[in-house]
Amino acid sequence: MSSHAATHHDHYFVPSPSPLPFALTASLTLFVIGLIQMIEYGQSMPVLFFVGVGLSLICIYAWFWKIVTEAEGGKYNAQVDMTYRWGMGWFIFSEVMFFGAFFGALYYARALSLPWLSGEGNNLSTHLVLWPGFENTWPSNGPGDIGGSFQTIPAWDIPFINTLILLTSGVTLTIAHHALKESQRLKCILAMWATVALGAIFLFYQVEEYIHAYQDLNLTLGSGIYGSTFFMLTGFHGAHVTLGTLMLIVITLRLMKGHFTPDSHFGFEGVAWYWHFVDVVWLGLFVFVYVV
Template structure:
């Protein structure tokens, strides 16, 4: 691959084989998961595991090539702008993703549950089908699915996790400023602390789930409250996990001497993503735990 020195040249990569690997991996993962859930054929879980292994291999190999291209100075300002626009649209898609789930929570709380409880257009529904049901939140629904439950105390583990993520947003910002100041030692310290805070957050979220299942009888099967609670917090936890992995990879790259004050979009992209994860958690803390 030739070095691109002209500012007028837009680097176009060679034909990539990795998208077909990703497609095969996704297909095997979905096929294996479907068979595992709906079939008793032996060995079906391994189809899913093979698909996941192919996806992981593809990610390492493909991102490895991108890193080599970046460190070889093949990207000019136009390419950098393309990367930024791509990351902005990706984060926008994530905003829409969580908006759908917050919308489901809002609709259930403000419309569905009150209607079933007899408010407004739900008078006949309540009288004929669920007489005696009071549409108050939190609820496991008129069928009393999975029995009575207790909710998580928002001012215990959720508050601790909120403080952890807010602190991690500060540490990753300090690390970003250290990159721009070409202070690699400070970048490593603050970035490592960000990864640690993310890991501690995930540890406490696991503790919270264990408490919910073992002590509070709050489960995914606990009606509409259980499904919306675990849907929102679970998907957010998955995003924190991915963000922490990306931050750890960026940390390894910083240790290896990657990134310069004038060229470090890989770092910036992950920092943007991490800030997005923090903002989503603030919404969760308010609308899921407190209200």
């Protein structure tokens, strides 16, 4: 919500029709097609990828500008504020289900599929028919040594450092929120930039981790079930950290322009909810992907 939210309006604000949702969907489709070309077919400079990224950024900027203009123009009331809160809550719930599916895939592969394929319990016949030499070991690159042998990334190296970084970012974001509610804008802005910096440092270390995995450990997307689940979970989480960092930058710039008040700042709160969600997901990743 804006610092100029008009709580006195009796009518619910309905925005005018916009082509931005359709345009952003089309842009993201081009982005995904280009990403597939890059990953599956080895194209180093896929045109569709860069076109999709560029158009998506333009659509996002235009959409943000439109919402900020509406908010600062006093078009939102308390009912709109409640709608945003419900919408953000359901969005984060959908993200919980999204990551839940991938955590479920990790659990199924490790706790159910591997014992079944190795013949444990009453599955000896299945083991003998499918892969007589298959053993229940984790991490597993599957039958036939798919992708070759590889090494895993130690939990108490970069992953642990990144855990401390994200936990610290949650603290600085909370400090910023309390500072905003106490009308300490400078303190709030400084704490927000600290949060942005920590998010960027996290992403830097994750890129370093991926480079090390591919170049030195032979841990790739092709490294059987472990490699696919590892990069699926950590990669999607990294994408969410990237999005969250961009959102934090937008909110910080708005704070510097004087937006938000101690009593009306849901735009800030919504991003804070999202960032704390990202923190919690990482804790699950750290435990179930790196440690256990």
